[in-house]
Amino acid sequence: MIRTENLVKRFDGDTLIKYKDITFEDGKSYVLLGASGCGKSTLLNMLAGVITPSGGSVYFDDEEMSRKSQKKKDKFRIEKIGYIFQDFKLIEEMTVEDNINVLKLEGVKTSGMDEVLSKLGILQKKKKKVKQLSGGERQRVAIARAFVKAPDIILADEPTGNLNYEIGKSVVKQMLEIAKGKTLVAVTHDDRLADLFDCIIDMNDIASSHSESEVELDA
Amino acid sequence: MLKFALKNMLTKKVKMILIIMSIVISASVAILAYNVAEQVNDGLINTTSTYDTIIGPAGSSTQLAMNTLFFTDKPLGTISYEYVEQLEADSRVNVVIPFAMGDSYNSAKIVGTKPAFLDGKELKEGEMFGDVFEAVVGSSVAKKFGLSIGDELVTSHGLSENGEKHEATPLKLVGILDETNTAYDNVVFTDIETVWKVHEHHHDEDEEGEEHEDRDEDHDEHEAEGHTHEEDHDEDEEHEGHAEEGTVCAIILKCKTLAYAEEVKKEFASNSEILTITPAEVIREIINNVDLSRKIIYILCVIIMIMNVFVISTITILNMYDSQKDIALMRLIGIGTGKVNVLFLIQNAVIGLISTAISFGISRLCLHFMSDFVASMGIVLDASKIYPFEWVIMAAVFVISVLPTLICTVHISRKDIIRN
Numbered sequence: 271m272i273r274t275e276n277l278v279k280r281f282d283g284d285t286l287i288k289y290k291d292i293t294f295e296d297g298k299s300y301v302l303l304g305a306s307g308c309g310k311s312t313l314l315n316m317l318a319g320v321i322t323p324s325g326g327s328v329y330f331d332d333e334e335m336s337r338k339s340q341k342k343k344d345k346f347r348i349e350k351i352g353y354i355f356q357d358f359k360l361i362e363e364m365t366v367e368d369n370i371n372v373l374k375l376e377g378v379k380t381s382g383m384d385e386v387l388s389k390l391g392i393l394q395k396k397k398k399k400v401k402q403l404s405g406g407e408r409q410r411v412a413i414a415r416a417f418v419k420a421p422d423i424i425l426a427d428e429p430t431g432n433l434n435y436e437i438g439k440s441v442v443k444q445m446l447e448i449a450k451g452k453t454l455v456a457v458t459h460d461d462r463l464a465d466l467f468d469c470i471i472d473m474n475d476i477a478s479s480h481s482e483s484e485v486e487l488d489a
Numbered sequence: 490m491l492k493f494a495l496k497n498m499l500t501k502k503v504k505m506i507l508i509i510m511s512i513v514i515s516a517s518v519a520i521l522a523y524n525v526a527e528q529v530n531d532g533l534i535n536t537t538s539t540y541d542t543i544i545g546p547a548g549s550s551t552q553l554a555m556n557t558l559f560f561t562d563k564p565l566g567t568i569s570y571e572y573v574e575q576l577e578a579d580s581r582v583n584v585v586i587p588f589a590m591g592d593s594y595n596s597a598k599i600v601g602t603k604p605a606f607l608d609g610k611e612l613k614e615g616e617m618f619g620d621v622f623e624a625v626v627g628s629s630v631a632k633k634f635g636l637s638i639g640d641e642l643v644t645s646h647g648l649s650e651n652g653e654k655h656e657a658t659p660l661k662l663v664g665i666l667d668e669t670n671t672a673y674d675n676v677v678f679t680d681i682e683t684v685w686k687v688h689e690h691h692h693d694e695d696e697e698g699e700e701h702e703d704r705d706e707d708h709d710e711h712e713a714e715g716h717t718h719e720e721d722h723d724e725d726e727e728h729e730g731h732a733e734e735g736t737v738c739a740i741i742l743k744c745k746t747l748a749y750a751e752e753v754k755k756e757f758a759s760n761s762e763i764l765t766i767t768p769a770e771v772i773r774e775i776i777n778n779v780d781l782s783r784k785i786i787y788i789l790c791v792i793i794m795i796m797n798v799f800v801i802s803t804i805t806i807l808n809m810y811d812s813q814k815d816i817a818l819m820r821l822i823g824i825g826t827g828k829v830n831v832l833f834l835i836q837n838a839v840i841g842l843i844s845t846a847i848s849f850g851i852s853r854l855c856l857h858f859m860s861d862f863v864a865s866m867g868i869v870l871d872a873s874k875i876y877p878f879e880w881v882i883m884a885a886v887f888v889i890s891v892l893p894t895l896i897c898t899v900h901i902s903r904k905d906i907i908r909n
Contacts, residue, residue: 320821341825348823359818363500368493372819375490375828415822 278325290476299454304473310457319343348376352416356428358408362401378419386414406437426456494835515797516848516886519790526783537772541750545739554771557739559672564738581749588739589684597630599677601684615664625664629674658687670871685734802893809897830898841890845883
């Protein structure tokens, strides 16, 4: 279970985003819907420990993670979280296989690679360089890298952001199929995909953008 | 980790090759310059330690020392063999070795001397020359011309390859010296009498061909008057420095004590036609000059290494910033900063190792090719000779290759990963 408490992220300049407390239950899939700039990706990055909240906390099974050292957060992310990025975050010049094997640097076993690639329909592309793949195939590679380590939690930031609707839908379906029984939190601005998830969260209901001066006045 | 590092390197082949090339060029120059300077110095010192006095015709002391000890340049001329006999009878002198030069076998110089001149040099094959027209060759000569015991060596008149061939008086190869890594490796040694006989024959042929009977008589008369052949033929370049019968180009001495050596030197100093030198003093003077060159080489090495630091650092920093995306990517998926640092450190360590190894290989290859070139100057460069300081240079090159990476990766991986 993932739980947030009084999360706040302050940005350079005058803005900050305040989040209402949210709980993501085990084994369910969530989709965060909202327009660009509403703080969806920021929330995901705080959950993943990629960025540190300016205030508040993130709990994983009641263990407070956001205040831990970057080293511990990295370790937690590599062991427990499968993170799928909007822009894939793949090494273009390397093969699909090598992009997944990069996890071995941290001792993650990638023996399930073929099975995951097969489920995603890209096993035959294993030896191909990422730069030779289409957008949909790249996104599948990113998904495969996230799933190969059998994580407890999957975070997906706009997993269909660079794909057309049809391909995007098929990718999300495959992702949800593999993620069955795990906690999945996805971010998208495409509400047509929302019905595929267990729970839909409207970012407008949980995040609000403020200026620093506004907050000071309230105080 | 190493496997992944190598794969990551292979994705940037061109860049890696350029980095390696830039390191190799500067590092090999530094290693080569140091090695050559040291070997030249060592070669000069080793050769002078055996004899304490050299006697030759008046002229340049440097030329006399270099010609006699390193077989470079032309002989100054000739002096009478009577001096050899006089010194052999002198109780203050332990070793008296006549030295004559003037002919060549292909490009290898021929030295007429006594077997004692080769004392301390091991024979790889065959035996020492004993009779007239027998010869022993240095190891490089044997290797270069594919010689084996029993071969006949047709020598040429003069020190150039184009000299008239002494077809009628070939030398018989009876021994091959073991490799000494000195100028001896490039020389053909024979008895002093062989040189005289070859010239006598050559001279007879000349005179027959040119019908210069009158001149022959003049020649005999002049010889009787104590004149050397060289003096009679000042204008004749081809005959310059050739030892005719009864003459030598130099006499090498080892006296019983240094005091005796000084006495002998003083006695000969009164003779204006004779030059007496102490090779150690002459060579020390040469080394002092070489030492200046050596200092210049060291300064150049330091400058090259400093340039190395800048070039390698710049390329590494550019390369690392180019890899920022990859580093950020790895950091985002949870690869720790330590692992990222180690990964890039391994990559640059591999680059450093490859560059250092290639630099070393190139420096040895250059030494090998330079050896043939400088051998004609009497110095043999041994490509297998490694000085301890060369390891220091190589270690420095390696550190220079790795250090900037360490600084860069630490700097980059500490940056806010989401910003990369």
